[in-house]
Amino acid sequence: MLEVRHLKKSFGGLTVLKDVSLRVNQGDVTAIIGPSGSGKTTFLRCLNLLEKADEGELVFDGQTYDLGHVSRRDIAAIRMRTGFVFQNFNLFSNKTALQNVTEGLIIARKMKKDEANAVAMQALGQVGLSDRAAYYPSQLSGGQQQRVAIARAMATKPDIVYFDEPTSALDPELIGEVLAVMRDLAASGMTMLVVTHEMRFARDVSNHVVFMEGGVIAEEGSSREFFANPREERTRAFLRSISEENR
Amino acid sequence: MSERLWRILVDSFPKILLPGLKMTVPLTVIAFSLAMVIATVVALIQFAHVKVLTQIARFYIWVIRGTPLLVQLFVVYYGLPKVGVVMDAFPAAVLVFSINEGAYCAETMRGALESVPVGQIEAGYCAGLNFVQVMRRIVLPQALRTAFPPLSNSLISMVKDTSLAANITVTEMFMATQRVVARTYEPLALYLEVALIYLIFSTVLTWVQRMGEKKLSAYGVKEARHA
Ligand SMILES: Nc1ncnc2c1ncn2[C@@H]1O[C@H](COP(=O)(O)OP(=O)(O)O)[C@@H](O)[C@H]1O
Ligand SMILES: [Mg+2]
Numbered sequence: 001m002l003e004v005r006h007l008k009k010s011f012g013g014l015t016v017l018k019d020v021s022l023r024v025n026q027g028d029v030t031a032i033i034g035p036s037g038s039g040k041t042t043f044l045r046c047l048n049l050l051e052k053a054d055e056g057e058l059v060f061d062g063q064t065y066d067l068g069h070v071s072r073r074d075i076a077a078i079r080m081r082t083g084f085v086f087q088n089f090n091l092f093s094n095k096t097a098l099q100n101v102t103e104g105l106i107i108a109r110k111m112k113k114d115e116a117n118a119v120a121m122q123a124l125g126q127v128g129l130s131d132r133a134a135y136y137p138s139q140l141s142g143g144q145q146q147r148v149a150i151a152r153a154m155a156t157k158p159d160i161v162y163f164d165e166p167t168s169a170l171d172p173e174l175i176g177e178v179l180a181v182m183r184d185l186a187a188s189g190m191t192m193l194v195v196t197h198e199m200r201f202a203r204d205v206s207n208h209v210v211f212m213e214g215g216v217i218a219e220e221g222s223s224r225e226f227f228a229n230p231r232e233e234r235t236r237a238f239l240r241s242i243s244e245e246n247r
Numbered sequence: 248m249s250e251r252l253w254r255i256l257v258d259s260f261p262k263i264l265l266p267g268l269k270m271t272v273p274l275t276v277i278a279f280s281l282a283m284v285i286a287t288v289v290a291l292i293q294f295a296h297v298k299v300l301t302q303i304a305r306f307y308i309w310v311i312r313g314t315p316l317l318v319q320l321f322v323v324y325y326g327l328p329k330v331g332v333v334m335d336a337f338p339a340a341v342l343v344f345s346i347n348e349g350a351y352c353a354e355t356m357r358g359a360l361e362s363v364p365v366g367q368i369e370a371g372y373c374a375g376l377n378f379v380q381v382m383r384r385i386v387l388p389q390a391l392r393t394a395f396p397p398l399s400n401s402l403i404s405m406v407k408d409t410s411l412a413a414n415i416t417v418t419e420m421f422m423a424t425q426r427v428v429a430r431t432y433e434p435l436a437l438y439l440e441v442a443l444i445y446l447i448f449s450t451v452l453t454w455v456q457r458m459g460e461k462k463l464s465a466y467g468v469k470e471a472r473h474a
Binding site for chain 1: 367377
């Protein structure tokens with residue numbers, strides 16, 4: 001349902017993505033892991049055009065887009081069918097939790113206000129925040145803000161949701177509630193592409209794991225395979241360093 | 248205080264206040280409203296990096312902020328007639344004050360626009376909003392809130408600066424006072440009187456500013472951005 005081919009991206013003289021290709025099937029939960037600076041964020045950002053790739057192809061819902069030359073209309077069309085969850089939540093601080101969710105429905109998708117409110121309340125219910133609908137972001141904890149952000153991303157019924165280290169900015173005691181929501185979302189069949197440092201999530205929730213290093217996919221496989229028998233030495237080194245970190 | 252002086256003060260009060268209400272207030276209100284329009288447009292041009300227009304906007308701000316307001320008033324009112332552009336004093340003052348204030352407020356607005364986190368703009372795009380929608384729904388509301396206190400300060404300064412319009416024959420409060428002084432030779436008492444009236448105007452505006460800020464803080468934002 002989504003395929004990226006030969007994605008390349010550099011910033012000035014720095015090549016960040018060197019020919020990355022990836023396939024995602026309907027309902028897949030794909031975890032992207034890898035050291036900091038390996039290009040994971042840039043990869044996700046290129047996929048919904050927050051960053052313009054130098055070259056590459058995106059096959060998405062039967063359409064093929066040239067990521068190096070995408071029209072404004074194609075960008076809008078792609079974004080209408082994707083969701084994005086940021087590391088720093090990025091909730092609209094002038095809007096309540098409910099309005100954060102309805103914004104994309106009412107303004108971008110021209111849904112009636114009543115209907116949008118109902119959809120948004122249901123989404124907030126799914127992330128366990130029905131009682132916080134009228135709160136502003138500044139009145140919510142980091143974990144709650146990220147759950148609102150997840151509700152905002154999924155309320156539009158996207159074909160795929162991208163997550164960029166959704167728990168990295170959270171205090172340790174708040175990580176669990178966000179991972180639980182993501183686990184529910186995965187169980188509901190949502191297609192997800194998740195950059196994460198949470199190895200338990202990658203192992204238990206995702207069905208496919210991608211290891212990125214230095215702007216390339218160094219290794220990928222089913223998550224059971226990947227963690228049981230990592231083929232590459234650098235994958236093993238990375239997994240060792242992560243497990244030491246978490247000890 | 249002598250009875251004569253008291254009578255002069257009482258008699259002159261309406262003579263000073265009336266031009267205040269008829270000239271100073273309209274000049275301030277009209278010029279500041281126009282300045283807000285100019286400032287918003289100029290700030291948005293820079294924020295959106297519109298190519299040639301950004302250069303023009305920078306040039307405008309550079310020239311206006313780099314030259315005295317009084318000189319600008321003289322150029323327009325006494326200078327431009329030499330090239331055939333003749334204006335009455337009041338419209339000339341409105342023009343100069345709005346262009347001058349617009350340049351300063353444009354910088355305030357640009358700073359406020361840039362203070363909105365880029366991540367929220369990107370989140371807006373990801374939600375499917377286009378540039379105009381992101382500006383209108385996310386960026387401008389937050390920027391206006393940030394800019395409100397400094398813009399209020401600009402407005403209060405402007406009320407006082409309109410006294411400079413006396414130099415191009417606009418009969419606002421200060422010129423009215425000068426006229427009474429010329430007749431009565433009581434400069435200390437009368438200039439203090441007009442100072443008091445300016446003080447009342449400023450105090451009222453400060454009070455309005457406070458109410459406005461209180462209303463705006465209803466967003467529930469706890470951190471004081473202008474602490
Ligand atoms: N906007 C940018 N301008 C210049 N360099 C960037 C930009 N964004 C990312 N980079 C660089 O690209 C590399 C990969 O960054 P990133 O994709 O954020 O990696 P990761 O998410 O895996 O930590 C880093 O070296 C980073 O400094
Ligand atoms: Mg990153």
